[in-house]
Amino acid sequence: MVQKLRLLKESPSQTAGPYVHIGTNPNWVEITGVWQEDLGLVLVDPETKGERIIIKGRVFDGAGDPLKDALIEIWQADAEGLYNSPQEKRGKADPHFVGWGRQPADGMTGEYRFETIKPGRAPYKDGRLMAPHITVWIVARGINTGLHTRMYFSDEEAANAKCPVLARIAHKARVPTLVATRAEENGLPTYTFDIHIQGEKETVFFDI
Amino acid sequence: MSDQGSFYQRDRSWHPLAFTPSYKTSVLRSPQHPLLSLENTISELTGPVFGHDKLGPLDNDLLRNFAKTGDPIGQRIVVYGRVLDENARPVPGALLEFWQANAGGRYRHKKETYLAAIDPNFGGCGRVITDEEGRYWFRTIKPGAYPWPNGVNDWRPAHIHFSVFGHAFAQRLITQMYFEGDPMIWQDPIVATIPDKSAIEQLVAALDRQNTLPMDALAYKFDIVLRGRRSTMFENHMEGN
Numbered sequence: 058m059v060q061k062l063r064l065l066k067e068s069p070s071q072t073a074g075p076y077v078h079i080g081t082n083p084n085w086v087e088i089t090g091v092w093q094e095d096l097g098l099v100l101v102d103p104e105t106k107g108e109r110i111i112i113k114g115r116v117f118d119g120a121g122d123p124l125k126d127a128l129i130e131i132w133q134a135d136a137e138g139l140y141n142s143p144q145e146k147r148g149k150a151d152p153h154f155v156g157w158g159r160q161p162a163d164g165m166t167g168e169y170r171f172e173t174i175k176p177g178r179a180p181y182k183d184g185r186l187m188a189p190h191i192t193v194w195i196v197a198r199g200i201n202t203g204l205h206t207r208m209y210f211s212d213e214e215a216a217n218a219k220c221p222v223l224a225r226i227a228h229k230a231r232v233p234t235l236v237a238t239r240a241e242e243n244g245l246p247t248y249t250f251d252i253h254i255q256g257e258k259e260t261v262f263f264d265i
Numbered sequence: 266m267s268d269q270g271s272f273y274q275r276d277r278s279w280h281p282l283a284f285t286p287s288y289k290t291s292v293l294r295s296p297q298h299p300l301l302s303l304e305n306t307i308s309e310l311t312g313p314v315f316g317h318d319k320l321g322p323l324d325n326d327l328l329r330n331f332a333k334t335g336d337p338i339g340q341r342i343v344v345y346g347r348v349l350d351e352n353a354r355p356v357p358g359a360l361l362e363f364w365q366a367n368a369g370g371r372y373r374h375k376k377e378t379y380l381a382a383i384d385p386n387f388g389g390c391g392r393v394i395t396d397e398e399g400r401y402w403f404r405t406i407k408p409g410a411y412p413w414p415n416g417v418n419d420w421r422p423a424h425i426h427f428s429v430f431g432h433a434f435a436q437r438l439i440t441q442m443y444f445e446g447d448p449m450i451w452q453d454p455i456v457a458t459i460p461d462k463s464a465i466e467q468l469v470a471a472l473d474r475q476n477t478l479p480m481d482a483l484a485y486k487f488d489i490v491l492r493g494r495r496s497t498m499f500e501n502h503m504e505g506n
């Protein structure tokens with residue numbers, strides 16, 4: 058016998074199932090009066106610093122059909138690249154920006170949509186700057202463990218080219234799966250980020 | 266403090282695989298490329314904080330938080346436990362969200378078509394934030410088993426879904442809790458996505474007769490373990506080249 062190392066194992070994941078919204082967005086599925094508002098719908102207030110942007114897209118399965126039951130969470134830095142978290146030791150993030158959002162995919166079209174701000178750059182472990190990005194986490198029926206990916210910005214070509222995380226992707230042809238395309242819609246910069254769970258355009262997912 | 270290191274790599278042999286054909290929906294919803302291993306950066310080491318001010322007084326009381334005319338039908342239970350990390354340290358301030366079917370196995374959801382009755386006094390959702398020692402508890406009714414379209418006659422065992430936020434986005438987890446002694450656990454294609462029997466047993470809450478509320482409710486103990494962090498002692502030595 059030897060001394061025991063770590064004491065516990067992480068609880069294994071299980072699918073969020075088709076009714077995840079009962080627990081995360083009860084008002085959205087018409088379970089009203091239990092709590093005031095579903096968490097994560099609003100990211101910005103009038104005093105939040107940074108460029109207002111819209112992020113939208115759909116999550117596609119291996120047959121090319123959009124998931125209509127997916128739940129999407131995002132986690133991002135503020136306009137200066139600081140995270141609003143006690144684990145952030147580099148400085149104090151914008152108090153008007155939590156940086157976390159959560160939206161259900163539309164039940165008819167499968168589209169998700171966030172109103173947020175464009176994040177600043179944060180450093181990689183070795184101090185080099187990563188390109189601006191948003192962490193994206195997807196759960197749904199049929200997904201046994203939540204999928205982690207990142208969204209980058211099409212108008213950050215120079216930063217993307219030097220991002221140490223994007224550089225880790227061996228198949229360069231897959232890098233564009235992480236880059237959202239910028240366009241103007243209703244006067245707001247709008248980034249479209251479609252996620253493909255499998256198939257030719259499969260998005261790069263991370264084991265973080 | 267060791268709270269600053271990166272997280273132990275997720276043990277993918279302990280978690281379900283993505284592609285599990287006996288759970289048919291996973292077939293088209295599983296990535297086929299290997300996941301790209303990424304050393305934790307600040308983006309994964311940080312995570313949102315949820316204050317107690319976000320919660321209402323009945324959020325952890327599913328017996329009362331939707332009730333209209335009286336208590337919901339079903340076996341009254343208390344579910345309690347701790348959120349710990351792999352180093353067995355408590356995780357205070359963790360937001361838990363949970364959802365479940367009613368005593369007849371029926372969810373309150375517009376897309377649910379199972380013929381079991383809706384309970385007018387049961388919504389099926391709740392949430393709680395762990396205290397300084399990582400403890401939580403809530404009151405509910407024991408959910409029923411229900412049939413679901415997979416095979417022609419597949420049934421889910423009684424279960425409660427849990428969503429957990431730790432201190433970092435790397436710890437984000439969704440899982441399910443099962444009930445001690447339920448024979449349905451071992452015939453469920455979703456449970457069976459977990460390859461290791463002892464991993465499955467980690468999701469089975471223990472009936473706790475000592476903490477049963479006399480003349481009121483049974484108690485089930487369910488501890489949740491989130492990923493643990495490396496000691497910074499190692500990280501500093503490894504990086505300081």
Ligand SMILES: [Fe+2]
Pocket residue numbers: 074366421424426
């Ligand atoms: Fe369920």
